[in-house]
Amino acid sequence: MLAVLSGEKHPPDMHPIEQSAVVRYTDAAGLADALRDADALFVYDFLSTAVPGAWHGSNRLRWLHIASAGVDPVMFPALRESDVVLTNSRGVFDDSIAEYVLGTILAFAKDLPGSLRLQQRSTWQHRETERIGGRSALVVGTGPIGRSIARLLKAAGLRVSGAGRTPRDGDPDFGEVRPSTELGDYVGEFDYVVAVAPLTEQTKGLFDANAFAAMRESARFINVGRGELVVTGDLVDALREGRIAGAALDVFDTEPLPVESPLWTMDNVLVSPHMSGDVVGWRNALVEVFADNFWRWRAGQPLRNVVDKRLGYVPSTN
Amino acid sequence: MLAVLSGEKHPPDMHPIEQSAVVRYTDAAGLADALRDADALFVYDFLSTAVPGAWHGSNRLRWLHIASAGVDPVMFPALRESDVVLTNSRGVFDDSIAEYVLGTILAFAKDLPGSLRLQQRSTWQHRETERIGGRSALVVGTGPIGRSIARLLKAAGLRVSGAGRTPRDGDPDFGEVRPSTELGDYVGEFDYVVAVAPLTEQTKGLFDANAFAAMRESARFINVGRGELVVTGDLVDALREGRIAGAALDVFDTEPLPVESPLWTMDNVLVSPHMSGDVVGWRNALVEVFADNFWRWRAGQPLRNVVDKRLGYVPSTN
Numbered sequence: 026m027l028a029v030l031s032g033e034k035h036p037p038d039m040h041p042i043e044q045s046a047v048v049r050y051t052d053a054a055g056l057a058d059a060l061r062d063a064d065a066l067f068v069y070d071f072l073s074t075a076v077p078g079a080w081h082g083s084n085r086l087r088w089l090h091i092a093s094a095g096v097d098p099v100m101f102p103a104l105r106e107s108d109v110v111l112t113n114s115r116g117v118f119d120d121s122i123a124e125y126v127l128g129t130i131l132a133f134a135k136d137l138p139g140s141l142r143l144q145q146r147s148t149w150q151h152r153e154t155e156r157i158g159g160r161s162a163l164v165v166g167t168g169p170i171g172r173s174i175a176r177l178l179k180a181a182g183l184r185v186s187g188a189g190r191t192p193r194d195g196d197p198d199f200g201e202v203r204p205s206t207e208l209g210d211y212v213g214e215f216d217y218v219v220a221v222a223p224l225t226e227q228t229k230g231l232f233d234a235n236a237f238a239a240m241r242e243s244a245r246f247i248n249v250g251r252g253e254l255v256v257t258g259d260l261v262d263a264l265r266e267g268r269i270a271g272a273a274l275d276v277f278d279t280e281p282l283p284v285e286s287p288l289w290t291m292d293n294v295l296v297s298p299h300m301s302g303d304v305v306g307w308r309n310a311l312v313e314v315f316a317d318n319f320w321r322w323r324a325g326q327p328l329r330n331v332v333d334k335r336l337g338y339v340p341s342t343n
Numbered sequence: 344m345l346a347v348l349s350g351e352k353h354p355p356d357m358h359p360i361e362q363s364a365v366v367r368y369t370d371a372a373g374l375a376d377a378l379r380d381a382d383a384l385f386v387y388d389f390l391s392t393a394v395p396g397a398w399h400g401s402n403r404l405r406w407l408h409i410a411s412a413g414v415d416p417v418m419f420p421a422l423r424e425s426d427v428v429l430t431n432s433r434g435v436f437d438d439s440i441a442e443y444v445l446g447t448i449l450a451f452a453k454d455l456p457g458s459l460r461l462q463q464r465s466t467w468q469h470r471e472t473e474r475i476g477g478r479s480a481l482v483v484g485t486g487p488i489g490r491s492i493a494r495l496l497k498a499a500g501l502r503v504s505g506a507g508r509t510p511r512d513g514d515p516d517f518g519e520v521r522p523s524t525e526l527g528d529y530v531g532e533f534d535y536v537v538a539v540a541p542l543t544e545q546t547k548g549l550f551d552a553n554a555f556a557a558m559r560e561s562a563r564f565i566n567v568g569r570g571e572l573v574v575t576g577d578l579v580d581a582l583r584e585g586r587i588a589g590a591a592l593d594v595f596d597t598e599p600l601p602v603e604s605p606l607w608t609m610d611n612v613l614v615s616p617h618m619s620g621d622v623v624g625w626r627n628a629l630v631e632v633f634a635d636n637f638w639r640w641r642a643g644q645p646l647r648n649v650v651d652k653r654l655g656y657v658p659s660t661n
Contacts, residue, residue, distance in 0.1 A: 120500075124475050127499070128453045131446030140615045141459050147607040149599035149616045153623045157442050180498040181445070182438075281467035289465040297458045298467045305471045 027319075028063035030056055032070035036092075038312045042319055057082030065322065067315055068092060068099065071114075072280065072299075077101040083109075088328070090318055092311040094118055094170060094302075095251055096332050097224040104334070111332040112318055115339050117310045118302030119173035122221070122249050125301035126174050127181055129273035130157055130217055132295065133245045158182030163215040165189075165205055165231070166222035166250060168341060170302075172198040174219060183217070190227070205231060209239040217245050224251040225337040232256065237263035245271040249301045252278035261287050264294060275301040345637075346381035348374055350388035354410075356630045360637055375400030383640065385633055386410060386417065389432075390598065390617075395419040401427075406646070408636055410629040412436055412488060412620075413569055414650050415542040422652070429650040430636055433657050435628045436620030437491035440539070440567050443619035444492050445499055447591035448475055448535055450613065451563050476500030481533040483507075483523055483549070484540035484568060486659060488620075490516040492537060501535070508545070523549060527557040535563050542569040543655040550574065555581035563589040567619045570596035579605050582612060593619040 026047045029036065035050055042048060051059040053075035060066065060082040068076060071093035080103050090112045091099055099111065132138060134155040143150050162178050164171045167189035175185045175198040187199030188208065196202050203211050205222065208231060212218060218240060222228045232246070233256040240246070246269055248255060257278050263269050271293040277286075280299055288294050318328045333340050344365045347354065353368055360366060369377040371393035378384065378400040386394060389411035398421050408430045409417055417429065450456060452473040461468050480496050482489045485507035493503045493516040505517030506526065514520050521529050523540065526549060530536060536558060540546045550564070551574040558564070564587055566573060575596050581587050589611040595604075598617055606612050636646050651658050 120476055121472070121474060124449060124499075125453050125472070128446070128449030128455060131442060131449055132455055135443050135446045135619075137446060137450055137455065137613075138459055140613065141456055143616075144607055144614045147602045147604075151616045151618050151621070153621050153625065154439070154443070154618060156439060156622050158438055177499065180500075181442075181495065182498075284465045286465075289462055295455075295458065296462045298461075298469045300469050300472060301453075303469070303471050304474050307471065 026062050027065045027067060028056070028059040029067045030070050030073055030075065032073070036067070036069045036312045036315075037309055038316070042316060045323065046319075053079070060084070060086060064088070065090070065319075069311070069315075072098065074098055077103070080104065088112070088322055090114075090315050092315065094168075095223055096337060097251060097253075100225075100334070100337055110328060111334055112328050112330045113332055113339060114311050114314045115169055115330040117307065117314055119169045120177075121304045121307070122170050122302045123173040123177040125275070126219055126247055126249060127177050129247050129295060130162070130178070130183070130245070133217075133271055133273070134160075138292075138295065159184070160216040161186070161214060162217040162219060163188055163203075163212060164199065164219045164221060165208070166220065167196070167199060167202055168221070168223065168338060170249070171219075171221045174221060175199050186215070189222075208232075208236050212236060212239050212244075213241055215244060216241065217247060220246070220248040220254050221250045222254060223338040224253050229253050230256050232260065234259040234262065237268055240269050242267060242270060244269045245273065247273045249275050252276045252280065257288075261291075264291055271295075273297075275299055344380050345383045345385060346374070346377040347385045348388050348391055348393065350391070354385070354387045354630045354633075355627055356634070360634060363641065364637075371397070378402070378404060382406070383408070383637075387629070387633075390416065392416055395421070398422065406430070406640055408432075408633050410633065412486075413541055414655060415569060415571075418543075418652070418655055428646060429652055430646050430648045431650055431657060432629050432632045433487055433648040435625065435632055437487045438495075439622045439625070440488050440620040441491040441495040443593070444537055444565055444567060445495050447565050447613060448480070448496070448501075448563070450591070451535075451589055452478075456610075456613065477502070478534040479504070479532060480535040480537060481506055481521075481530060482517065482537045482539060483526070484538065485514070485517060485520055486539070486541065486656060488567070489537075489539045492539060493517050504533070507540075526550075526554050530554060530557045530562075531559055533562060534559065535565060538564070538566040538572050539568045540572060541656040542571050547571050548574050550578065552577040552580065555586055558587050560585060560588060562587045563591065565591045567593050570594045570598065575606075579609075582609055589613075591615075593617055 029050045031050050049059050056079035065088040068091040076099050088110045134157045161184045165188040167187045178185050187202040188205040189202050192204040193202045273295040275297045347368045349368050367377050374397035383406040386409040394417050406428045414431050452475045479502045483506040485505045496503050505520040506523040507520050510522040511520045591613040593615045
């Protein structure tokens, strides 16, 4: 029996799976009950925080798949300590998010928000813009999304370094990878700082007042990872006081971003609603990744994208 | 004697040249008088239309340099038929304009204008976006700016073709180059259509109702060339009636764009004020190109960027 935690909508393209297993769709309220007889759980509503509270109902669960790259919503102690195999949707969002990041970098460099504001007032006002070629970017997070970002930014002419858990040289995508724990030592070397690390105990609040103070005043900060990587109050202060030049934020510690957040109204901030990876067809792509694992599971084959529950992410083969 | 047609400001970095020649700065009103004794004219105010009307004053002029890539403001019959050598600022804007074009493509694909409008209303509204990888772009204009655009778009994952005066295969940047006179036959194959051709009798009004009718309804049109490449009324109609999906326009047949233009207020149009190539330092770069030619001219060496006055642009070596 497969339990599926749906959001407002059921996942698409489930018909073949429904032919091969008993599938029980549930919302958060029914999850504990649905888990009682479930062998597997597909967390399609990947932003739901309902799983820990319903976990007591699980009885025979052996596999949990989440329709996202970040697994932080299900990294609670009882799951970590269980034998339940956790898999994620690694790969679905890589290239879309990379394009999104490049789009925000170009928006800053070419002052596209300024052009749009002037257009709204039918005002012709020439400004000088910036090159992106030759500028430097630090990608904090060296998983597949970070790698795709690095490759695309390099193709567009930026110089790119990485920051991750394990410092190293000669990485195929990043060249040098710096230790993310020592961010303040080198973050000032970069024009753009991109946050795409998995949210773990080590990365929570990584971007705090110290990190922003160490950045260039001309630096732009881009977050396509998780809102909790950032101490939001410190970011707001840094932006207000001109300690950094701008931010493009697709993720927030509270989502939807509350209407009273000062981030909405800051001229040097681009807010988007957790959509950087969500290209047309993304929901089908997420079910495709799940289905691939489902058929492996039915056939007793090894699953793909197995999360290392101590690390909090799928270890890279690079 | 060197005459310099300045705009509001004199060009920077002219001191070395002032040490070596009599330099007379003039505005449009004084141009005919200044031309009387001038051996060379530097049109620094590159959008000025004053040169044809002042030409009768020229007496001993041998060289005219214009601080732009497009030479259409000085392509009047008397100059064409004279022995005056015409040079331009080829090369200064190539990579900046290419970045600008990629920025507008990403803005469309990721609906950045929509995000900014929603942000202004503090509204969280998830949308699905588009990939740019695998999409197709037609670059109309195969000079150095068009080539830089082609290279950058290809690096970012788009498939790129060119359109120009001379159809050919195996072009190093474009692969296939289609004949721009037959635009309607193939423009429907592309997701993005970029106008960057020089303005000549052959290209004036190239983008008319027929061309827009032949484009995909999902196509976006980007103009970083000259406003007169487009029949503006036809473009407005095509955008209003949904015959194309959007336009990013940096140049217009009248500049500044008049406040009553419907383009200002269309949601699917990005207006910018003829600035796509103007990165910080561009004025110095323009004078650098002029100065390089000035020293060649003083030394009796061949000039760079000599315009073929029959064609209306510097012939490509490719």
